[in-house]
Each structure stands twice: as structure tokens, then as C-alpha cells.
Amino acid sequence: MEVNITINGSEHASDVEPRTLLVDHIRRTVGLTGTHVGCDTTSCGACTVLMDGTPVKACTVLAAQADGSEVTTVEGLKGADGLHPIQSAFTDDHGLQCGFCTPGMMLVGASLIAENPDPSDDEVRWAISGNLCRCTGYINIVKAIQTAAARVAESSNGS
């Protein structure tokens, strides 16, 4: 079947099998491999992308269901003026080790701070509780999301 999905700002029209998962579509058809797969029970969040601004687990969405929507993957975080604040905060606060969970974590973090400019420790932890990390113990991920929030707030106050 024909699906038309805007991924990171560019339109992708393709013919897919109806059963094709969005994550497979993004990785295999479109060729963006920053979105990962870590489980088969919708538990890990490694596959998280933003669909019309909302985080979804792309392993549990069919490509067909995303027809007509705007999808943002990790490759789309960086803007014309450089890295998204969440990306630089993850580096600065050592929020990643192996980096496998990182795309999903950053996308959830980016969507959280878009809604909540000053999330508490508990609010961040709750927001990322659908995303597993086996390396970091989460502390620095939480810190990075808060750092990014603070930087975004600072730059919008400044402007």
C-alpha cells in the first residue's frame, strides 16, 4: 500500500506491505538507522520517534498508521543553527555510554521540555520511564534533560 510520511521535513512516499512496522520502514526503506530496536514487547523505547510532536514507540506503530503524519527521528533533531540543546546536554552531562538508548531518550526529553520548561527530577524520571537504559543508571540522563531545559529557558528569556 502507498504511504506518505514526512520524516524530518522531507516527504517519503513509498509502497509498503500493510504489516510493515514504522520502525522497519524508517530503518530499512528510508535508511535512517538512528532509530533502534531493543525489544519485541514495546518495553524499551529504543525505537522512540516523534509523531506529530508526540513520542511513539515506532515498533508498535504500523507505517500505514503514520500515513500523512510528520515524524521526527534522532537525525532530525539538529537544526540549521546546530545541535538541539538536548544533544549537547547529553554530551556535556555524560548522559550516554553505549548510545543505543540515546536517540529515544533524547526525543522523549525534547518533547518533555517542549511542554514543561522546568521539569523536576521526578517529572523527568516519569517521562522517560518507558525507555530503558542498561548502561547509565539514568542519573546523567535525568541531569542532561534538566540541563537542556534550563538552556532552552535561558535562551528564550534572553531573546
Added chain:
Amino acid sequence: MVAPTTPAEIGGIGHSLQRKEDARLIEGQGNFLDDIDLPNTLHMAILRSPLAHARINGIDSEAAMALDGVLAVVTGDLMDQHGLAWMPTLSGDTQAVLATDKVRYQGQEVAAVIATDPYIATDALELIEVDYEELPPITTPQQSLEEGAALIRDEKEGQTDNLAYTWETGDQGATEEAFAKADRVVTLETHYPRSHPAPLETCGIVADINSVTGQATIYMTSQAPHAHRTLFAMVAGLPEQNIRIVSPDIGGGFGNKVPIYPGYVVATAASLLIGQPVKWVESRTENLISTGFARDYYMKGELAVTDEGRILGLRVNMLSDQGAFYSDAQPTQFRAGLFHVVTGSYDFPAAHIDCKGAFTNKAPGGVAYRCSFRITEASYLIERLVQNAAYEVGIDPAEMRLRNFIQPEQFPYETATGFVYDSGDYPTALRTAMDEVGYEDLRREQAEARAEGRLIGIGIAHFTEAVGAGPSRTYDIAGLKMIDSAELRVHPTGKAILKLGVKTQGQGHETTFAQIVAEVLGIPANDIKVEHGDTNHTPYGLGTYASRSTPVGGAATAVVARKLADKSKKIAAHLLEAADEDIELASGVFSVAGSPDRSVTIQDVALAAYTNLPEGMEYGLEDVTYYDPPNLTYPYGSYIVVVEVDPDTGVWQVQRMVALDDCGVRINPMIVEGQICGGLTEGFAMSAMQWITFDEDGNCIGANFMDYLVPTAWETPRFELLATEVPSPHHPIGAKGVGESATVGSPAAFVNAVIDAVAHLGVRNIDMPVLPDRVWAAIEEAS
């Protein structure tokens, strides 16, 4: 903490340098196994046994073969025709690649489909008919060793029972004497449950064998690419010069990516036969049910103590559940890994350990999950025992430890099991952690809370690890000595490339190993590129596990950098027209002793190495070192956990977790702390929720992330980290390794905390994971 000796621009040892690997990972430009997409790649899916124990009477793959897009269905019989139905394990046993006679555990590999598309490969699995004749499964090692138990390994010549191995160490006579002198014997029987490392990325392979040239390029989630190349050569009979293993970015390993799994062998054979690349990436369920489990030891420990709380001796009896094949990934001479460190941080003269392993109808594996070969089990047992001994003798658990610690002046210290600890200051570590947590006050609060019916517990673990295997006189895996290497080349512009035998899976080697070179030569760490994981482009080494990268590969890096520093000094002397012995090197500047204004930089020297040499010197600035460590290193730590237990539900919450680690010199403190936070989380996971168990039919409970619970950010406690820094005297830069310390040390601290909350009721053991219902039952039973 020792202050860095290099300026921040150079970024040598002690700087919390930002990681070089991050740039690609935060932009989704990492290159993980499943991201590799070669032209004409075929996809493999594996049919696994639904039964724990059954005879295979036949496999009908006709319908699967007929499916559009399916190129081949590989069965055990086909593998057998090529001599590949069985493969050797890392513990001297053999393991089925694809079952030919029986299936011996649920999830065992029975057949594989090769298709043009992964969805089609999976569809075809459903079309394969296997005629199974069910056999009764054996699901515990106790059943397995009973008289008359069915033989699991009936194919194995000379095997008449289900015993996998026996092992013993220590001095039995001396231990009996110690027990005869004891005022009391404290006994603990506990099970360290089966667990799984479950890195977020599962295991996988892309095998690309060119049938014309014979070149085998094998992309693999491998923690040990060089060892894997040699093993592939030995097992598959491929000429080693034609094998190139590429281990790309790895999404966590934790021991899971050390063994060679049947899927790798089948994919490689399929690529060889079909002449196209074959990709296989495990699903999470496959990962949890079939690859690399860890732990599963039933342990009985006895401690001989005096009424004054002195430990006189230790006796341990253990039984390990090996699953259907004995395939522990561990050094050849160590049947139960380095369990020897069960004597812990304590000074006592006698110990004896007796261990058996049994075959069961469960997945094989026995990997060292974030652990230097069974050290986690050993640390857990001694720390639980010492705590219980304190209750029995009637002294505080911290005091019990302080009375028995090996003292700083006793190092190097030979333990009752013959390991020689390199360095440490245990009393300072424990006292520092106690001060931080406010130990005395906490004990008062605990007593007050008890009076109000609230249950507070304070758990301590003071662990000592043995990492960095290891000296070649003792340590090998499948005959390969456990050395490691570093190759360093400084280019004419003064930028360098460092190639390693070890392989990062998230530990940050691309940053920390550059820092070691920066420290020695003064080349900025950001000017040093670190390569690893590709056997065609890196020197030989046994890989990254058992916390061996820094102790062995890090040592090799320091030594090779020093070799280049020596050559550089001679070149500098030539440039400065001074005597070699008058040249001093600090932070990349070579100066003449006594006249510091006469100097050249490492960049000047690098250019001269290719343009302007002293008479008779060979061009270039590069070298390679193979490092054979003289001893293991012995990191340690003092962990204190405070919990509150709800007496009505058994639910426990961590209130505080103070973790002091001494891993010797810290190359990058930020990365060290990151490793510790990750390790503490896994220790918490094992103590609280994470285990793989089986029902009586041998069905694996824990086959996905809904049943195998790994902590999210919500459950994970907050940690307070502390450090002391006693260097390793034998390591070139005094570092000891840290990646596993927290996983090794922390489970006992968490469990001891829960036990401490209910110890006054008489509770002395709750098996891990310490689930609320188990706590509740223990309270009920005691009161």
C-alpha cells in the same frame, strides 16, 4: 583525589574530558550491527524448540522452502554434513549448533531459514514441522544429580551422569582446624539466581563470505574480536588470514557478547554456501532465552568465628546450574571463575571451597555478567555471611568488618585461596563511607523507628574484586593467553592514532585511552584517534570483559607511549644538541635540564621523526606493545544502603545509597562515575527484581522485558558517590579497572539492608531477588 598533571588542553589522566564517541551517537550516526546493510544481504531467522527436553524424530521443511523469498532451510543434518552440527565451548565441552538428536532446553536452535527479507524468514519458521517426542525435563541441578536422573547429555562419550564439572580450592585440613577452634559457626544457604546481562542491543552477525576469494568479513557484536577470529579459524577451518572480524558500535555487552553463539556459526556457514551476505539479529526473546545467562549458583557458606568477632576460617559448598551445555566463558584453569576471592576483604588463614556444576534442561551460557568470572557470587556470599556473623556474635556489622579487615600495611596480601591482593586501605574506605552516610545517627534512627513499628535497615558491603585477567602463566581462554596490546603511531604533524586489542561497548575507550597517551607524550587527547574492533586494523588481544581493558589494554597503551617517549627524547636531544639523558619531558614539551628555555614540542619531534633524525636512527614514530600483566588488580569499595521496609506489604524502598569506590588512579573521573552509576543500577536490579526462572516443564519465565524486569528511571535509586585512590603498585599508571565493581559489590549491600531491617525478628536470609512477597513471608514466618 590526585590532581591532573597535564593542562586541560592536553587532557591527560584525571581530566573529565567529554567523550569523543558521543558526536556520532547523539546524531544517530552510530554504526551498530543492525545498521550494516551490504548489497544482496539475506536474512536469517532461527526456529527454536518450544520444549525443554525432547527427541527430534524428523523435521519437515518443504512448505517453508516453497515460500517465495526463502533460499534455504538449514537443519542440524545439513550442518552435520559439513562437520558443524556441534561446536566446542569455551569451557571444554561441546554445544549443539543446530539440534540433531534431541533438544535440551527451551529456545534451543533447531533450524534456520535464509530468506530475502526478515519478515519472510520469520513467516517461514511457522511452516517448518518438527516431530518432537517429549522427554521429562530436569529443571534444577539438585534433581539433575539425583541417583537415576535421566541423562541429559546422552550423546557425550563417557558421560554417565549429569555432572558438568567439579572444582575445589583452598586447604581443607587447615580449614577443619579453624572450625574446630571456633566459638561458633555461622551458616548461610542462598541462591544467586539466574540472570541475564540483556544489553539494550541484542546480539547479531552479518557474515559476508566471498566464495571466489575466500575472504570472510564477519561483522559481529563482539566483545573479543581477535579471539573470535582465531576461534572461527579453529572451528570452521577458515584460514585465519582470510577472516576479518569487525565489531562495530556495540549497544552494551556486559558479558553477553563474549561467547560464540550457534546463530553466528549458522549464518557464517550459510553465507559460505550461498555466496551472499547473511544477517542475523536476535530478537529480545531469543536473547533472553538462549544466549549468555549468568550466575545460578546454590551456595552454602560457613564462617568460623570467635566470640570476639574474629574470623578464623571459611567453608563453601556450591552447586551451579550450567544448563544443557557447559559453556561458561572463563579462563581455562578456572572451573568456577575467580570464585577464590570469596575470602573477601578479610584477613583469615584458612578457607576451603568445594563446587560442582550440573547439567539441566535450561539454556547454557554462564557468562560473567558485568563481573570478572564468578566474582559477583563470591563477593555476595562473603558479605552476606559477615553481616550475619555480626548478628550472631552481637556486634555491629561495620565493627565486625573493621575487626577483620586486611590492614593497609599487609599488602601485597596473599589470601587463603592463594590470590595476592595488590593494594588497598579498607578501614579508611569504610570509615569514609560511614561518615558520609552518618552511620551512628542512622543506627539511632533505626532503633527509634523500630520502637514505632517502622522497619529501617542499613546494609553494608565491602567488596574486593580481582580483575584484569591475566598473567599468561595462569590465564588463557581456549589456549589463548590473556595478554592485550596497543599500537601507537604519531604522524608527522604530531597527531596520533592508537589501535587497541580491546573493544569498547560504551565504556569510552576512544576517550580514556587517548588520555593515557596524552598523559605520557603530551599530545592533546583530542588529537589522538583510537581504533578498535576491526581485526585487520588492530593488534591482537583478548578483548573487553572482566574489567580487563584498563588493567591490560590500558597498561599496554601506557607502555607503548613510554617507548615512543624514549625515542622522542633522543630526537629532541638531537634537535636541541643536548645529551639524551639531559632531556626532560612534561606536557608535550622536551627541555634541557637546567636550561628550560631550550625546548622543542612533541609536534616538533614528530615531524623530525620523519625528516631530521639523529645518525643511525630508524625513521618513524610508532611501536606496538603486548602487555602480560604481572598480577591481577584488586579494586574495592565500601557501599552502604539504607532502606525502609513496609511491614505490611514487604515493599522496600532505598532511602540512601552511598558508594565509595577505589579503582586506583582514575583516568577520566566523569566516565568512572558513569560506570559506577550503571553498575549500581544493575546490582540494584539483581537484588530487587531481575531474574530468569523456569516452571517445572522447563518453560523460561523471563523471556521478554515484560517478565524479565530491568529497572526504569522510576525505580532506580539515587546514588551518592565517593572515592579514594590507592594506586595499583604494579600497573604502569596505577589504574585498577572499574566497569564491574558496582555490579559486583552492590547486591550484597541492598540485600543486607533489607535483612538488617528485619534481623531483630530473627530473619537471616531472603533469596534474591528480594521481592516484596518474599520479604513479607520472611517477616510472617519470623514473627
